[in-house]
Structure formats: C-alpha cells, structure tokens
Amino acid sequence: MLRVKDLALSYGATPVLEGVNLDVPTGKFVSLVGPSGSGKSSLLRAVIGLQKPSAGQVTGDFDAGEIGMLFQDDALLPWRNAEENVALGLRLKGVERGSAIATSRQWLTRLGLYGLSERWPRQLSGGQRKRVALAQVLAREPRLLLMDEPFASLDAIVRARVTGDLVRLVEQRGISVLLVTHDLEEALALSDTIYLLSHGPRAQIAGRYDVNLPRPRDPMTVRAHPDFAPLLARLWQDLSREVGGRAA
Amino acid sequence: MNRRLWVGLRQAAGLAAVVALWQWAADAGHLNPLYMPAPSAVAATLVQLFVQGTIWPHLWATFSAALGGLVIGLAIGTVLGAAAALTPFLGELLEPVMIGLNAVPRVVLAPLFVIWFGIGLGSKVALAVILVAVLVFFTVFTGIRGVDQKLVERVVTLGGRWRDLLREVYLPSVTAWVLGNLKVAVGFAFTGAVVGEFVAATRGLGYLLSFAQSSYNSALMLALVALIMGFVLLIFAFTGWLERRLLRWRG
Numbered sequence: 162m163l164r165v166k167d168l169a170l171s172y173g174a175t176p177v178l179e180g181v182n183l184d185v186p187t188g189k190f191v192s193l194v195g196p197s198g199s200g201k202s203s204l205l206r207a208v209i210g211l212q213k214p215s216a217g218q219v220t221g222d223f224d225a226g227e228i229g230m231l232f233q234d235d236a237l238l239p240w241r242n243a244e245e246n247v248a249l250g251l252r253l254k255g256v257e258r259g260s261a262i263a264t265s266r267q268w269l270t271r272l273g274l275y276g277l278s279e280r281w282p283r284q285l286s287g288g289q290r291k292r293v294a295l296a297q298v299l300a301r302e303p304r305l306l307l308m309d310e311p312f313a314s315l316d317a318i319v320r321a322r323v324t325g326d327l328v329r330l331v332e333q334r335g336i337s338v339l340l341v342t343h344d345l346e347e348a349l350a351l352s353d354t355i356y357l358l359s360h361g362p363r364a365q366i367a368g369r370y371d372v373n374l375p376r377p378r379d380p381m382t383v384r385a386h387p388d389f390a391p392l393l394a395r396l397w398q399d400l401s402r403e404v405g406g407r408a409a
Numbered sequence: 410m411n412r413r414l415w416v417g418l419r420q421a422a423g424l425a426a427v428v429a430l431w432q433w434a435a436d437a438g439h440l441n442p443l444y445m446p447a448p449s450a451v452a453a454t455l456v457q458l459f460v461q462g463t464i465w466p467h468l469w470a471t472f473s474a475a476l477g478g479l480v481i482g483l484a485i486g487t488v489l490g491a492a493a494a495l496t497p498f499l500g501e502l503l504e505p506v507m508i509g510l511n512a513v514p515r516v517v518l519a520p521l522f523v524i525w526f527g528i529g530l531g532s533k534v535a536l537a538v539i540l541v542a543v544l545v546f547f548t549v550f551t552g553i554r555g556v557d558q559k560l561v562e563r564v565v566t567l568g569g570r571w572r573d574l575l576r577e578v579y580l581p582s583v584t585a586w587v588l589g590n591l592k593v594a595v596g597f598a599f600t601g602a603v604v605g606e607f608v609a610a611t612r613g614l615g616y617l618l619s620f621a622q623s624s625y626n627s628a629l630m631l632a633l634v635a636l637i638m639g640f641v642l643l644i645f646a647f648t649g650w651l652e653r654r655l656l657r658w659r660g
Contacts, residue, residue, distance in 0.1 A: 209566055226568050236563040240581040240658045249577065253568045281658045297567070 162187050163208070163305055163337065168217035170203055177203050179363040181217070183356050185305070188335040190328075192348035194396070195358030195367075196404045201341040204358075205230070205307050208339065221305065226254055229303030231311040235294040237282040243269060243293045244278035250297040268296040272326060288319035295323070299330060306331065308340045324351070324380050332377050345396050349389060350380040355396065360403050368399050446628040455632040464636075470613035472640075474530055474602035478537020479594060485538065486545025487587065491579075493546070494553035504550070510543050516600070519608040528609045537601030541594050545587060552586040553579060585656055591648045599641055 163185040170178040177200040185191045193201050206212035208219050209230050237246045247265035252258060269278045272292040282290055291312065298306065312320045328351060331338055342348050348355050349372060357368035372392065374383050383389065428448050434440050435447030442450065458464040489507075493500040519536050526532040560578050569577065606615025614633055621629035 211562055211566070228566075230566040232559065232563065234559050236557075236559040238560060238563075238577060238581070240585075241577075242658075249564075250567045253564070253573055281660070283658070283660060301567070 163219070163221040163223065163339065165204070165208065166218045166220065168204070168207060168219065169215045170200065170207055170212060171215050172203075176363045177361055178207075178214075178365075180365055181358075183366060183369075185221075185337050185339050187222075187304075187337055189353040190331060190338045190340070190351055191354045191356065192340045192342055192352040193356050193358060194342060194345060194348050194400065195364065196360045196400070197343060199358045199361045199364040199403075201358055202233075202309050205309050205339065205341055209307055223305050226301070227304040229298035229301055229306045231294060231298050231306065231308040233310045233313055235282075235287075235290040237290055237293055237297075239282050242279050242281055243274065243285065246282070246293055247297045247300055250301050254301055264300055265296070268300045269293070272296050272299075288315050288323060291315060291319075291323055292326075295327065302334070303336060306336050306338045308338065310342055313342075313344075321381055328378060328380055345393060345400065346384065347380070349374075349393055349396065350378070350383050357396070357399055357403065367403055370396060442627075443625065444627055446631065450628045451631045451635065454628045455635060458632065458636075467612050467614050467617050468636075468640075470530070470533075470610075471599070471602050471606065471615065471637075474533035474605065474613065475537055475595075475598040477530075477534045478601050479541055479598035481534065482538040482541025482598065483545055483587070483594065486542040487549050487583065489542070490546040490549025491553060491583065494550045500550075503546075507543055507546050507550075510539070511547065515539050515543065516604045519605055522605065523609045528611065532608075533602045533605035533610070533613065533615075536605040537598045540597040540601040544590065544594055544597055548586050548590045549583055552583055556582050585659070588648070588652045588655060591652070592645055595641060595644050595648060599637065603637065 165181055165183045168178055168181040169176070181204060183191070183193070193204065195201050203212055207214045209228060210225070237243075238249065241249060244262055244265045247268055248256075248258070248261035251261035251264055256264070266278050269275065269292075272295060274289060274292055274296070277285065277289060282293070285293065291314075294311075312323055315323065324347070330336070338351075340348070340351065352372050355370040355372060356366050357370070358364050359367035370392065374386055374388060431440075432448050435442065435445070435450075440447070489503060493503040493507075516536065518539060519532070522532040522535045526535050556578060561574060564574055564577055602613070603615035603618070606613035607619050608615075610616040610619075614637060618630060618633050621627075621633065
C-alpha cells in the first residue's frame with residue numbers, strides 16, 4: 162500500500178500541488194490523469210524522492226529498492242549495451258555481476274529482445290529501448306511501479322504491444338502501479354482506480370473513479386466492454402471541465 | 410572503388426602536384442634558395458639529421474616535454490575541472506582564474522617559466538602543462554555541468570549512490586569529452602614544448618629551429634616543421650584509434 166497524504170509541492174514561490182491525497186492498494190493499478198502542467202509528474206517525483214514536498218507525507222510498506230520508476234524518456238546509459246543497462250539495475254541492488262547479466266538476458270528475452278542484448282542503445286529502435294528500460298525496472302522485481310507517460314513516444318502498434326506485455330507481468334506478479342498519463346482510454350484500459358487531478362496551480366484531486374472491468378485484462382479488447390464507453394464519457398466530461406476551468 | 414580511398418587518392422595527388430610545382434620553380438631558378446629551398450633540399454636535410462643521428466637528443470627532449478606536459482596537464486585539468494563542477498565553492502574560485510588564463514595567449518608565460526624553472530626540461534613541461542590544463546579544465550567543467558540529468562536521475566532511482574553516479578555517469582561522460590578534445594590537447598602540448606625551447610634551451614626541436622633561424626638555414630627550418638607535423642600526425646592517429654576503441658558506443 163502506498164499512501165500520499167495532504168501532499169503539497171512548489172517550485173520556488175510557485176505552488177504546484179496542494180492537499181493531494183491518493184492511495185495505491187497492494188497489487189492494484191492506479192492511474193493519475195489531469196490537464197497538462199497540473200503537476201502529475203511532480204507528484205511521481207515526490208513519491209520516489211526526486212522532489213521534496215513542502216508539506217504532507219508519502220508513506221508505504223515498500224523499501225526504496227522495491228520501487229521501480231519508468232520515465233517518459235528511456236534514459237538508458239549510452240555507453241552500456243542493452244544487457245549491461247538492465248544488469249545495472251540489479252548490480253545497484255547488490256546482485257553480483259555474473260548473475261546480474263544472466264538475469265538481465267532472461268528479462269530481455271522475455272520482453273522480446275532475444276539477440277539484441279549486446280546492442281548499444283543507439284542501435285535500438287524507440288520501442289526496443291523502451292523494452293530495455295522496462296526490463297531494467299522489472300528485473301529488480303519491484304513491488305511498486307511508478308510510470309510517467311512511459312509509452313507516449315511510441316507508435317500505436319508498438320505501444321499496444323508493450324502495454325500488453327506490461328499488464329500481463331503486472332497482473333502475474335501482483336505489482337502495485339501508479340501511472341501518470343494524459344491518455345484517458347489508456348488509463349481506463351489499464352487501471353483499477355483513476356484519480357483526476359485538477360488544473361494548477363495548487364492542483365488537487367478532483368475526482369476518483371473505480372474501474373470494475375474484468376481481470377486478467379487485455380488492454381486492447383477491454384475497450385469493447387459495455388462499461389467502458391460510459392466511464393470514458395464521464396471521465397472525458399470531468400477532465401474537460403478541469404481544462405476549461407483554467408481557460409476561464 | 411571505395412569513396413574514402415578515392416578522396417584520399419585525390420588529396421595525395423593534389424599534394425604531390427604542389428610539391429612538384431615547388432620543385433620545378435626551385436629548379437628553374439624562380440625561388441631564392443636562401444628563403445625557399447627546394448623540397449629535395451628539405452628532404453635531404455631531414456634524411457641527414459637522422460643519418461648523422463644529431464636529431465635524436467632534440468627529438469627526445471621535445472617529446473619528453475610535450476608528453477610530460479600532456480599527461481600532467483590532463484591530470485591537473487581533469488581534477489580541477491571535476492572539483493570545480495562538483496563543489497560550487499571551488500567553482501566560484503576557479504572559474505574566473507581559468508577564464509583569466511584562457512584570455513591571454515598562454516605562451517607569453519614562457520619567459521617567466523624560464524626564470525622560475527630554469528632553461529632545462531622544467532620550463533617546457535610547465536608551458537605545455539598550462540596550455541593543456543586550461544583546455545582540459547573547461548572541457549571537464551562544462552562537461553560535468555552539462556551531464557544529462559535524466560541519466561543521473563535514472564541511476565539515483567535505481568538506488569545508485571554518489572560512487573555509482575561517478576562510475577556510471579560522470580566518468581564515462583568526462584572520458585568522452587576529454588577524448589574528443591585530446592587531439593587539440595596534443596597540439597597544445599607540442600606548442601608548449603617547442604615554444605618553450607624556442608625561448609631558451611640547450612636542446613629540443615624548438616632550440617634547433619631557433620638555431621636554424623640565427624644561421625639563416627631555411628632548409629633545416631622546413632625540415633623541422635615537417636618533422637613536427639609528421640610526429641603530431643602520428644600521435645593523432647593513435648588518439649583516433651583510442652577514441653574509436655573507447656567510444657565504440659557512439660558509433
């Protein structure tokens with residue numbers, strides 16, 4: 162369980178978040194949507210400790226080593242090949258080099274990158290790099306996964322495949338997830354709960370939606386489920402109100 | 410035919426044409442040999458220097474000064490650049506000093522170094538060091554400040570500590586920048602050594618140049634210029650190889 166309680170955050174004198182409360186129950190997939198610039202990414206950064214909150218707390222039954230973070234940018238080390246990049250995540254957790262490399266190869270194979278483990282990041286496509294980054298995080302067997310629009314830069318087909326793989330692994334391993342996205346359909350297809358952040362400054366949680374679609378879930382076919390469209394319409398309406406609120 | 414080979418052949422042909430024209434002009438009496446000796450005369454002087462063996466102590470002196478200056482300059486520049494980039498207090502102190510040193514043509518320090526370190530190897534190494542160190546300082550300083558913060562954050566979120574950041578992010582980045590500037594640094598090191606010898610010395614290529622000037626020996630001067638050029642190109646080839654080997658990830 163991850164709990165964000167009364168969190169406030171500011172950049173210098175500019176308040177970004179104020180009084181944000183949200184929970185990520187163990188093994189649940191939670192998404193955070195909201196107008197761009199509202200502070201969704203900042204919230205994630207505060208959870209992982211890259212940003213210091215000005216008030217409030219982030220608590221949970223996770224060790225720092227049990228939290229994995231997937232950025233919008235794949236941020237692979239350009240001077241390490243694919244398997245070394247994945248192994249780095251394990252080595253920083255104290256795994257000895259030889260077995261880190263072995264585990265790293267297994268993960269690359271599992272994510273469809275067999276035969277590419279010795280490629281430099283520049284020799285991989287965007288989708289392949291994203292998979293390497295995913296392998297780097299998943300190989301550490303995180304209990305909580307934080308993701309900041311990790312697939313935004315991928316084209317539709319690659320995106321659907323990578324997301325499909327991710328959901329399968331998350332469901333199998335009971336990983337808790339907090340995903341930041343601006344894509345409402347993606348949020349619905351993946352999540353158990355969706356939080357809507359209001360427009361900034363001083364963004365707050367403006368809505369909480371439970372998504373009771375069946376699991377295990379295929380993020381593509383679930384969109385045809387009868388409950389999907391009405392929920393999407395509701396989310397869309399509420400988000401439009403938030404975006405409109407800023408313009409007013 | 411391979412394009413690169415073709416370009417290389419054309420360049421070689423161009424060079425050969427210029428040398429042939431020069432030789433022809435000298436043979437036809439259009440050039441005064443006192444100012445502009447024929448390429449054959451320059452080549453003969455060069456061969457003689459090696460056959461008689463007179464060049465070796467001079468070559469050795471210049472090489473020791475340049476390579477010593479290069480190594481020490483790289484070390485000092487890297488350490489100071491890293492320290493200035495990573496500790497704001499040191500950065501505030503060092504940056505203006507280095508900007509000042511960078512603003513003057515550093516070879517003007519040569520006479521001062523002769524007074525400080527004598528006419529032996531010391532003053533030449535010192536000049537090469539100051540030339541190289543300032544260059545490397547800025548390379549490392551701006552390099553570390555410009556390190557991709559996304560990589561830093563990635564290593565931090567994977568649980569990396571200070572030591573890991575240094576090894577995984579900063580060191581490889583700095584290596585890449587320093588290697589990228591190594592050719593310039595080699596050139597600077599030789600400039601320092603030769604200019605130092607030119608000012609005051611008892612041996613070295615710079616000393617020979619100064620001797621050739623005072624005896625109006627243009628052939629010797631041109632031979633020495635060709636010699637220095639040849640050796641620096643040889644070192645460039647080595648640094649190029651090193652760059653390709655260590656920076657394979659760049660492709």
